[in-house]
Amino acid sequence: MTDEFDALKAGLKAAPAPRAAAREEALARAMAEFDKLEPLAQGSASALRPKSDRPARAGLVERLTDMIAGLKLRPILTASTSVAALGLVTLAVLPNLDLRALRGPAEVSRVLDEAQKEEAVATLAEEAVPAPAPEPAARKVATPNSGVMADAAMEPEALVVAAPEMAMMPEPGQVLAEPSTEAYANQAANPVKITAEEPVSTFSVDVDTASYAIVRNWLNSGTLPDPEAVRVEEMVNYFPYAYPAPDGAEAPFRPLVSVLPTPWNEGTQLVRIALQGRLPAVVDRPPLNLVWLIDTSGSMEDPAKLPLLKQSLGLMLADLRPEDQVAIVAYAGSAGEVLPPTPASDRAAILAAMDQLSAGGATAGGEGLELAYKLAQKMAAEGEVSRVLLATDGDFNVGISDPDGLEAYIARQRDSGVYLSVLGFGRGNLDDATMQALAQNGNGTASYIDTLQEARKVLVDQLSGALFPIADDVKIQVEWNPALVAEYRLIGYETRALMREDFNNDRVDAGEIGAGHQVTALYEITAPGSPALRNDPLRYGAGAAADSVAPASEGEELGFLRLRYKAPGEDQSQLIETPVLAGAEADEDARFAAAIAGFGQILRGSVYLGDWGWDQAIALAESGRGADPYGYRIEAINLMRLARDLAR
CATH class of the missing domain: 3.40.50.410 (von Willebrand factor, type A domain)
Structure with a gap:
């Protein structure tokens, strides 16, 4: 590009001074060419879309406009279509132009037309140099959305020269990637809470699964996912678990609590809270x-x-x-x-x-x-x-x-x-x-659906649960016992957090549970005196902790679980309560859920995992794989292996 730029400057210096008549003629023709941009400039801004919504355009200037919008450069050196009509090779300088706000040809045309029109046209006429029209030359251009270089003819009507440090034209074989506008809803990971200061944890249930499918799509494309795309609770809730269903006379769902050692932290425990929704017979659903x-x-x-x-x-x-x-x-x-x-x-x-x-x-x-x-x-x-x-x-x-x-x-x-x-x-x-x-x-x-197999899972295998609700505004609240739980951390559910007072407020919206749906939540808890405690004991007041405390005996209350829900169409909630007991037996499902929670935390770069990493997560998932009739769990294990290799 530097050689081309030097050659152009040399050609301009060697050119004879333009005649007055030629200047006037060039000015008139340039103005006419600029006027052709008016329809674009007059377009409605509300109708604009990112270039992925527009068909590929043949014109070089339009393609350059797309490149400008995608690359978000600041000052540029470019030539307009008026140069082409004049058969000129010239340079129009657009100073102080912030292209970050421009989207599409209409916006660029508006800036050209309103801000630089008079100056650019005068410059074109002043610097006009007779030159033969170049022959079309085959070259590669990037087509919108495809990521594939396609053959196209270089239009004779324009030649663009850019400063070397901001070269805008692709080199031979170069692919110009479509700029991503993806945006994810997430928040910082939940911190460790001190039970004596904040004994109650409240959140809305969540049975979304979009995050896991998006993470899988990232990994299958050969890239580690954006940490913001990882919502750990959605990854855990992607998988079916063998939870016991409620009896007909019971509430529309049944809670289940289990406790197991935390895989990534020897001095803590994981408490799994699970809900299983009732699945009525198909003939009984409305x-x-x-x-x-x-x-x-x-x-x-x-x-x-x-x-x-x-x-x-x-x-x-x-x-x-x-x-x-x-x-x-x-x-x-x-x-x-x-x-x-x-x-x-x-x-x-x-x-x-x-x-x-x-x-x-x-x-x-x-x-x-x-x-x-x-x-x-x-x-x-x-x-x-x-x-x-x-x-x-x-x-x-x-x-x-x-x-x-x-x-x-x-x-x-x-x-x-x-x-x-x-x-x-x-x-x-x-x-x-x-x-x-x-x-x-x-x-x-x-x-999130990225394959027909995922569509079958969401819309066929889980049809009733996806479409037929059995409970609305389902909220979970856990009160931890400070005598047995010094610290706790809710893993995931950052975007579903509720204020403590929201639990009893029936006007506060919460999650829905569909027929047969399951909900899984994991807490990491730490006993008083454990070497895994992350906070030093207070010097003063009731919050001061003992140096050591014996582990909770089986059957002791680690905490108390409360659930609120509304029957579909009703305004008043109902309450379910059950204790969280030490020693509640864990199973294969609990181990697999813990492995997926670890998987998600690794992808998010969690600070709570210590030296625990990919190999340990894979081994834990394999130990909890179980029957796996649909192959979802072995797919997750293979994704862990892939992520491990990509992270090296």
Whole structure:
């Protein structure tokens, strides 16, 4: 690039001074070329999408605009299409231009047109040098979303020269990666709490599984995941466990407590708290009214998005009952009803409507949600369950587009009794934060689907649990006994934390449990006097701890577990209580859950694991693998091995 730049400067110096008439002619033609950019500059900013939503463009300037937006450079040296029409080779300097705020050709054109138009045109005319039009030359360019270099002809209308330190054109064989706009919802890991100071821990249950599938996708692509993408509780709750189901006369779910030595810390113990939801017979469940809200924006064109989405929802149809109903709403630049409420038995009509869907346009997610909720409310009847099933990459940018705004909107809508679940598809612009805001405030769950096998797990194997709720606003509160537990740490659930007073407040929203669903939570606890204590005893006051305390005897109360839940459609919660007893026997499931919790903490870079690492996590998972009828556990063990190799 330096040689080209030097050659250009030498050519400019050797060129004869332009004639006055030629200057005027060049100025007029340059102004005409700039005026051609006006339609782009006049475009609505609200309709803009990231370049993954727009078809590939042949023009060099447009491709450079994409590169500029993706690379987020500051000052650039470029030439406009007006140079091409004049058959010129020249340089236009755009000083102090901050491209971080620019997205797409319309924004760049606006800056060119409004801020630099007069100066740039004058500069072009001043520096005009007659030059023969270059012959088109084959070269490689990066195509949007593909990551593959494709042959294209260099347009004769423009030649761009950049300063050597900020070369913008790809070298031969170079792939320009699509800039990632992924955003994840997470918080810092829960700290160790001192029981004497804060004996009560309160959180909302969580049965989402999106994080595990996203982590798996990262690892299978050959990269360790972003630590922010790892939510340990979602990884633990991805797997089925053999928990005992509640009897018919009992509450809709049954708690189970067990205690085992902490694998990564010899001086502490793990307390597993598990809930098993009741799974009624299929014939006993109420009819389902499902509104499939499908993102058909341009960003969904990737094979791992809309095409996989169609296949995934098609799998669900075989397990729906004739009295269930399905409607389809699609949204892109605007939202519309694709299929009116239709009996699930009419598979031909449903599949035909889905086949008509194609990707293109902006993402009017807010408008789509409004239409879907209205349709679901019209479909609802006494004793039936209505649910919006949103399938998207989460990238809303028209209408209600920020997580806070979506959270408030969904919070208002859940009072109608319509549930909302979210299915995430694809990578690159996956907006996990938006998906979490929607699912948590819509009394639903969030899942991520990257393969047809995952679609079968979520939408077929777990169909009833994913769609039919048995308890709403489920909250867990544990009071630890300071005589036997000096410190404790809740592993995961950072985004589900509640204030202590929220537990008895029925107006505070919490998690939903579906039919047959399971919930697993893990606490690491430390006895007074243990060498594993992380906090020194207080010098003054009742918080001062003894030098040593005998381990809790079997049957002693380590703590007390309280659960609150509401029956679907009810406003008043009910309470379940049970003690957390020392010596409660652990099993293979507890060991495997501990191994997955360790897996997630390693990926997050936890400071609580000491020297415990990949080999120990793999060995623990293998010891708790058990029957593994679906192969989920051996898949996790293989992912651990892969992560270990990638981390070396």
